[in-house]
Amino acid sequence: MILAGSSVFAQKNVTVNFVHEVDGEPFAFNQDYTDWAGRTMQFTRAEMYLSEVELLHDVGQALALPYEYLLVRTNVTSIPIGLHNVNSLEAFNFRIGVDTSVNHDDPTLWPSTHPLAPQKPTMHWGWAGGYRFLILHGIVDVEGDGTADTTFKLQAIGDP
Numbered sequence: 001m002i003l004a005g006s007s008v009f010a011q012k013n014v015t016v017n018f019v020h021e022v023d024g025e026p027f028a029f030n031q032d033y034t035d036w037a038g039r040t041m042q043f044t045r046a047e048m049y050l051s052e053v054e055l056l057h058d059v060g061q062a063l064a065l066p067y068e069y070l071l072v073r074t075n076v077t078s079i080p081i082g083l084h085n086v087n088s089l090e091a092f093n094f095r096i097g098v099d100t101s102v103n104h105d106d107p108t109l110w111p112s113t114h115p116l117a118p119q120k121p122t123m124h125w126g127w128a129g130g131y132r133f134l135i136l137h138g139i140v141d142v143e144g145d146g147t148a149d150t151t152f153k154l155q156a157i158g159d160p
Contacts, residue, residue, distance in 0.1 A: 103130035
């Protein structure tokens with residue numbers, strides 16, 4: 001028997017593990033950090049969507065998971081992405097955001113356990129804006145007195 005151009009892999013549960021850090025230190029809400037301009041800042045919310053997931057495995061083989069959406073929150077350190085024919089995972093590629101084909105869909109159409117379903121707090125800006133791809137909220141020291149006390153909100157939306 002000759003097998004040509006075929007590979008045999010056992011399906012394995014693949015889980016993506018996350019290490020949340022700021023400048024190499026473990027991330028924590030309401031902890032003082034220093035921004036690029038030397039200002040004290042704290043985070044109160046940090047979330048993002050990952051999409052167009054691709055697994056590079058078993059010496060350069062690529063497995064695209066185009067309809068996989070992951071909602072990454074700082075209290076989540078691992079997300080299972082299902083059974084796949086992978087022996088050795090070498091890389092995990094992704095894009096931040098939600099692709100144009102579903103960005104403006106109604107989030108209530110997704111099953112309640114799906115990352116694109118309605119979230120608390122919300123990750124959806126509305127049908128015109130679509131999903132918030134990346135959210136960073138917190139407080140920052142704008143007076144330069146060392147106390148973070150001015151609210152900031154960074155929210156990325158739009159079509160990629």
